[in-house]
Each structure stands twice: as C-alpha cells, then as structure tokens.
Amino acid sequence: MRYESTPRPEIESHYHIRMLIEGQEKKADDRTYHLNKEKTKAERQDLINDAKPFVLTEFYCQKCREDFKAQSIKEVEIDWSNPNQFIAFYRTKCFEGHWCIRLITDKHRDGYWVRSKAVHRDRGVHYKDTIQPHETGFNLLYKKI
Numbered sequence: 001m002r003y004e005s006t007p008r009p010e011i012e013s014h015y016h017i018r019m020l021i022e023g024q025e026k027k028a029d030d031r032t033y034h035l036n037k038e039k040t041k042a043e044r045q046d047l048i049n050d051a052k053p054f055v056l057t058e059f060y061c062q063k064c065r066e067d068f069k070a071q072s073i074k075e076v077e078i079d080w081s082n083p084n085q086f087i088a089f090y091r092t093k094c095f096e097g098h099w100c101i102r103l104i105t106d107k108h109r110d111g112y113w114v115r116s117k118a119v120h121r122d123r124g125v126h127y128k129d130t131i132q133p134h135e136t137g138f139n140l141l142y143k144k145i
C-alpha cells in the first residue's frame with residue numbers, strides 16, 4: 001500500500017502534458033475555424049452561382065428616393081474589404097442616371113432593405129395585421145379608448 005499513498009501530481013496539470021493538450025486544442029480550433037471559413041466561402045460561391053445572370057428586380061434610388069424595377073446583369077467582383085472573397089450584385093441606373101445596386105452576396109449589407117419605401121410599406125401592413133390589443137400603437141390604430 002506504500003505505492004498508493006505516494007502523492008502523484010495530476011497528470012494533466014504537469015506543464016509538459018498541459019502544453020501538449022493545449023497544443024492539440026489549438027490545432028482543433030484552427031481546423032474548425034478553417035473549415036468554417038471554407039464553408040462560408042463555398043456558400044458565397046453557391047449564392048453567386050445560383051443567382052440568375054439576368055433579372056428584372058426591384059431597386060431603390062437613394063437620390064431620387066424612388067422604388068423602381070429594372071433589368072440587370074449579374075456582376076461579380078473581388079470584395080475590396082476582403083480580397084479572399086468575391087462579391088456579387090446587380091447594378092442598374094435609375095431613370096435619372098444614378099447608379100443603384102442590389103447585393104447578391106452580403107444581403108445584410110444591401111441598403112435596399114433599409115431604405116426602400118416598398119419594403120417599409122409591406123412591413124407596415126404586416127405590422128398592422130399582427131399588432132395585439134395590449135401593445136403600444138393599438139389605440140392609435142384602432143382609436144379605442
């Protein structure tokens with residue numbers, strides 16, 4: 001029983017073992033990061049490939065403050081903010097000749113969703129349909145006292 005009473009350091013807290021384990025964990029993290037990055041890149045490529053080369057789509061001109069529909073050709077360029085990635089978009093000129101853009105990749109960066117009056121109108125209708133009596137705005141909409 002002499003052996004069992006001998007104090008042993010926790011194997012994982014030994015500095016050399018700790019370094020090995022941490023090294024392994026870091027490698028696994030790097031691999032996951034790399035895989036995620038590859039996945040995102042592949043997803044972007046799918047978005048680009050799936051987008052029609054020629055569309056009739058909605059645009060919003062910030063200068064004219066008007067929604068309009070126009071035909072446009074898909075364009076693909078290197079994303080200047082990230083040279084490893086491509087960015088795809090539709091671009092057209094409004095009736096006054098201002099450039100307007102719709103992003104195919106990076107939809108969250110597409111200003112159309114924030115600015116378009118048509119989008120706001122759709123959301124307004126939706127908002128009115130779903131509002132509940134206990135919510136603020138109900139009394140204003142339905143003039144209930």
Ligand SMILES: [Zn+2]
Pocket residue numbers: 061062063064065094095096097098
């Ligand atoms: Zn315009």
